[in-house]
Amino acid sequence: MKKLINRSSFLALFFALAVAGQSWSQQTMTVMEVDTRPYQEVIDEVYEKIKDMPGGKNADYIPELALVDSTIFGIALITVDGDIYTAGDLDDRVSIQSISKVFTLAQVIEEQGARSIMDKIGVDATGLKFNSIIAIELKQGKEINPLVNPGAIAATSLIAGNNYEEKWKNITTTYNKFAGTELFVNEPVYKSEAATNQRNQAIAYLLDAYGRMYYDPAEATDIYTKQCAINVNTKELAAMASTLANGGINPLTKEKVVSPETVAFTLSVMATAGLYDNSGQWLYATGLPGKSGVGGGIIAVDPGKYGIAVIGPKLDEAGNSVKAQYAIYEIVKALDGNPYEITPVK
Numbered sequence: 001m002k003k004l005i006n007r008s009s010f011l012a013l014f015f016a017l018a019v020a021g022q023s024w025s026q027q028t029m030t031v032m033e034v035d036t037r038p039y040q041e042v043i044d045e046v047y048e049k050i051k052d053m054p055g056g057k058n059a060d061y062i063p064e065l066a067l068v069d070s071t072i073f074g075i076a077l078i079t080v081d082g083d084i085y086t087a088g089d090l091d092d093r094v095s096i097q098s099i100s101k102v103f104t105l106a107q108v109i110e111e112q113g114a115r116s117i118m119d120k121i122g123v124d125a126t127g128l129k130f131n132s133i134i135a136i137e138l139k140q141g142k143e144i145n146p147l148v149n150p151g152a153i154a155a156t157s158l159i160a161g162n163n164y165e166e167k168w169k170n171i172t173t174t175y176n177k178f179a180g181t182e183l184f185v186n187e188p189v190y191k192s193e194a195a196t197n198q199r200n201q202a203i204a205y206l207l208d209a210y211g212r213m214y215y216d217p218a219e220a221t222d223i224y225t226k227q228c229a230i231n232v233n234t235k236e237l238a239a240m241a242s243t244l245a246n247g248g249i250n251p252l253t254k255e256k257v258v259s260p261e262t263v264a265f266t267l268s269v270m271a272t273a274g275l276y277d278n279s280g281q282w283l284y285a286t287g288l289p290g291k292s293g294v295g296g297g298i299i300a301v302d303p304g305k306y307g308i309a310v311i312g313p314k315l316d317e318a319g320n321s322v323k324a325q326y327a328i329y330e331i332v333k334a335l336d337g338n339p340y341e342i343t344p345v346k
């Protein structure tokens, strides 16, 4: 089992367990019968079950991420009523990384409308790794999706603002509203990635060559790198997810951050590409839009109910946190949260 987790995504394990037969299906049925269980009880149980799970390793292509304490493990669920349920390491912060893409995307949709993203970036999954250059070449800069690097850097380039400072201010203001608190950049992570992000710079310039970059490629890449280095703890991340679950109003501060229409488009893109090239497998397992980051965080959103965030820095080969995927899968299952799992009318 350990080998499976190390070799591929958690879904390989999921399917191995599913075909293992009786004990798994009995467990599934038990869980389905108790869908009214208190959130805290479910979270405590999942925390205990997953906390010592082996497998994965810290991202190391950004040197500073290799140094992050890989044992950090925290879970938070925030309902649309503002109730907070947590377990594990709540004070530790990791860089938000690719989860940031969701909130930049939401802000661009809010500013320019959903059509602009369709026309200027694209919303179909690339089916390739999150920093794939081939994906750009294949479609000549079109259909690159705002939740993988090329589309995300393009989205950052579309953010309103006449210069670097104005765009950065716009981004941090949006993120702070989503989190309901002031967030700060992890400077060592920012510097570490800025010194090693030649690949993302190449992506930005290639898009520029195809006329699909909407601001200076070097500055857009730098702003993107900095947005990825924003530090979050589990609760802050869950607050951001719960704002999406609540149609764009932060359930803790009650502030309107974006419109319900913007949220609907954003969640749809999360469903197509939130976990990179494993997004289909993720949706197949949980039924919920999610987004991961190489810092080790994953968020999932059950629209109209709650947002979940889990942090665990060890990643699988696709770049998704092993523990966070598993924990969210278990929580969603226990809460009967997969909207595609329907109890038939008899």
Ligand SMILES: NC(=O)CC[C@H](N)C(=O)O
Pocket (backbone or CB within 6 Å): 097, 098, 099, 130, 131, 149, 193, 200, 225, 228, 292, 293, 294, 295, 319
């Ligand atoms: N998947 C990720 O979280 C990647 C984000 C990271 N900042 C990068 O651009 O490579």
